[in-house]
Amino acid sequence: MQIHIPVLKDEVLYFFKDIKGTYLDATLGYAGHSNAILENNQFVNLIACDQDDEAIEYSKQKLSKFTNRVNIIKTNYEFILNKINKNEIRAVLADIGVSSLQLDKDDRGFSFDSLELDMRMNKDNNLDAKYIVNNYSKDKLSEIFMNYAELPYKLASDIATNIINNRPINSCKELSAVIGNSKLNNRKVSLKTLVFQAIRIEVNDELGVLTRFLEEIEKLNNCLVCFITFHSLEDKIVKDTFKRWSKNCICDENTIRCVCGNNHSKGVIITKKPITPTVDEIKNNSRASCAKLRVFYINNER
Structure with missing residues (x-):
């Protein structure tokens, strides 16, 4: 570690x-x-x-x-x-x-392979990534991905739909599999990185x-x-x-x-x-x- x-x-x-x-x-x-x-x-x-x-x-x-x-x-x-x-x-x-x-510790639920789905910087907070992933509407998830990951509407909407269709999602590892390993043509980082980052930003405002x-x-x-x-x-x-x-x-x-x-x-x-x-x-x-x-x-x- x-x-x-x-x-x-x-x-x-x-x-x-x-x-x-x-x-x-x-x-x-x-x-x-x-x-x-x-x-x-x-x-x-x-x-x-x-x-x-x-x-x-x-x-x-x-x-x-x-x-x-x-x-x-x-x-x-x-x-x-x-x-x-x-x-x-x-x-x-x-x-x-x-x-x-924080990123590397499995129990913090930040990393792609974590068996948790948390992403809270303050563990006393009520809102965590598991709640967002499993309870937010398609429109709300799409909005997060557009605003915080700067994804185009169609892609943000497709990812939100895919997440909803695979609920319940109980770990970062499961969420990683749902998103996949693709990259945007004009971005250096993976789509998965951008989506995880967007959810983390929402969790912690x-x-x-x-x-x-x-x-x-x-x-x-x-x-x-x-x-x-x-x-x-x-x-x-x-x-x-x-x-x-x-x-x-x-x-x-x-x-x-x-x-x-x-x-x-x-x-x-x-x-x-x-x-x-x-x-x-x-x-x-x-x-x-x-x-x-x-x-x-x-x-x-x-």
């Missing part, structure tokens, strides 16, 4: 090397990034959160050597800023991905959580914000949010001249283009291949 390997670790360390004070790791996971940050920068303290009990217990042990520099809170990251003193946060790191340990978290981050001051995404829809949300934050003028596009004051920027985009893994990193960790890092500096007190 492979322990989670932190993606773009060197790049994250570069951006955190001069941070002083408290930073937030919004998606602690198995503490790969934060262990490296705390080792590399003695001037930072960590507030971290995760909703996975197993990940929290593992990370508490891993970070125990940093004694009073670490505070770990169990919560979904969309709520963390309401549980801490926002004013002390000088940087935010959010790695919006599923850890290798991943895009909604990300959007709401960004709305909370917008209120911070003098804070570096680093997001690592693995899905094109997540990356688009982050990209569009950073672009909106950077705008001085918020007038309607059809306005002939600016009437808003032209001073509404919340800071600056640090990475004009997303940072992606090197060839060597992808060779050592294939799950890094889709990762994109975007960085913004929020300064609401200009």
